[in-house]
Amino acid sequence: MNHEGYMARALAGEAGEGKDHSASCASCREELEALRSLEQALVEAAPPALGNDIWEARVVAMARPIPGRSGGYPKASVRWSSLAASFLLAAALAAGLRLLPAQNGHPAQLAETSIPAVGSLGWDVSRENATLALLQVAEAVAGEVQEEEDGEADGAESPVFGGENG
Amino acid sequence: MREDREPWLDSLKSGDEAAYRDLVKAFAGPLKRYLAGLLRDPAEAEDLAQETFLRFTQSLSGFRGDCSIRSFLYRIAHNLALNHLASASVRREEVGDPPEGASSSPSPQAEALRGQRAETLRRALLSLPPQQRAVVILKTWEDLTFREIAGVLSVAEGTAKAHYFFALRNLRGRLEAAHEP
Numbered sequence: 001m002n003h004e005g006y007m008a009r010a011l012a013g014e015a016g017e018g019k020d021h022s023a024s025c026a027s028c029r030e031e032l033e034a035l036r037s038l039e040q041a042l043v044e045a046a047p048p049a050l051g052n053d054i055w056e057a058r059v060v061a062m063a064r065p066i067p068g069r070s071g072g073y074p075k076a077s078v079r080w081s082s083l084a085a086s087f088l089l090a091a092a093l094a095a096g097l098r099l100l101p102a103q104n105g106h107p108a109q110l111a112e113t114s115i116p117a118v119g120s121l122g123w124d125v126s127r128e129n130a131t132l133a134l135l136q137v138a139e140a141v142a143g144e145v146q147e148e149e150d151g152e153a154d155g156a157e158s159p160v161f162g163g164e165n166g
Numbered sequence: 167m168r169e170d171r172e173p174w175l176d177s178l179k180s181g182d183e184a185a186y187r188d189l190v191k192a193f194a195g196p197l198k199r200y201l202a203g204l205l206r207d208p209a210e211a212e213d214l215a216q217e218t219f220l221r222f223t224q225s226l227s228g229f230r231g232d233c234s235i236r237s238f239l240y241r242i243a244h245n246l247a248l249n250h251l252a253s254a255s256v257r258r259e260e261v262g263d264p265p266e267g268a269s270s271s272p273s274p275q276a277e278a279l280r281g282q283r284a285e286t287l288r289r290a291l292l293s294l295p296p297q298q299r300a301v302v303i304l305k306t307w308e309d310l311t312f313r314e315i316a317g318v319l320s321v322a323e324g325t326a327k328a329h330y331f332f333a334l335r336n337l338r339g340r341l342e343a344a345h346e347p
Contacts, residue, residue, distance in 0.1 A: 004331065007331055008328045008330070008331035008332075011330065011331050011334070012312055012327040012330065012331075031335075034338060035331070035335065035338060038337065038341075039305075039306060039334060042291070042302065042306035042307070043307075044280075044284065045283070045285075045287040046306065046307040047199055047202075047203075047288075047307075048195075048199075049195030049196045049198070049199045050198070051194060051195045052195075055194065055212065055216075056187075056191060056194050059190050059194065059215075059219050059220075060183070060186060060187050060190050062216070062219075062220060063220050063222075063223040
């Protein structure tokens with residue numbers, strides 16, 4: 001083992017070779033003393049670990065356990081569900097607008113008149129109702145996606161470290 | 167690398183809110199201090215500490231207790247901080263202010279001298295490469311064992327000891343260079 005190896009072990013508080021070597025090697029002993037002194041100065045220079053009740057309460061509120069959910073906590077997959085729901089919502093709104101009849105060559109305004117029939121479904125609903133119906137479909141699909149993700153996540157590995165915790 | 171099983175791990179896994187509150191209370195301050203030491207920006211440190219707890223809860227179901235909760239939390243925070251530091255915008259701001267708590271407020275003369283020395287040390291610490299900075303802060307400020315540090319940095323315990331030695335040597339060299347005329 002070289003001088004640096006000895007010093008690294010001695011600095012880490014390992015008894016034996018490192019200490020024996022530094023006892024017989026003046027340059028290592030001198031450097032080791034200087035590094036220990038620096039180490040002590042760093043310990044004393046540590047800023048206080050300040051608490052902040054408001055900040056802590058906010059963090060707890062953000063990730064508090066959810067009653068009824070297995071494991072209790074929000075999972076990373078929630079974000080994907082949110083994205084999926086947002087996409088479906090946007091698609092639903094766009095589809096709702098497209099279904100509305102154009103007036104004088106301009107796109108139709110929302111909630112003006114009734115739609116006699118939506119596509120081939122034969123529904124007679126107002127435009128608001130058409131949009132609401134599409135939103136409900138989007139929510140229902142997002143709910144199903146969430147349930148599937150929850151089922152997968154219960155047996156999933158850590159998303160932060162790819163399942164390797166040690 | 168199995169360490170003593172945390173008594174509150176089961177409570178946390180079962181979604182015990184009180185246990186989670188205790189966890190945040192116990193580790194929020196040290197995590198923010200660690201992140202501020204790494205990032206130089208107290209506001210960013212707070213944001214990443216918040217993200218650390220969120221990621222922790224999201225990862226809890228897959229956490230097998232192979233390392234301590236403390237190591238696990240610091241590891242998440244460390245990875246978040248390194249990712250943050252890797253961004254170009256942060257690199258541009260690398261030269262700069264000391265972390266939270268480093269500014270000296272008016273105090274008696276002896277305290278001022280002591281505070282001045284501490285600030286010099288913190289500034290020198292900030293000039294180290296992130297990985298060396300991390301190992302020094304984890305050891306001297308956060309009092310982690312080398313086993314825990316190895317877990318945080320995802321390296322072998324011997325490597326963590328070597329990193330620490332070279333980081334202190336590097337720091338000493340920088341301090342001496344700064345005092346030369």
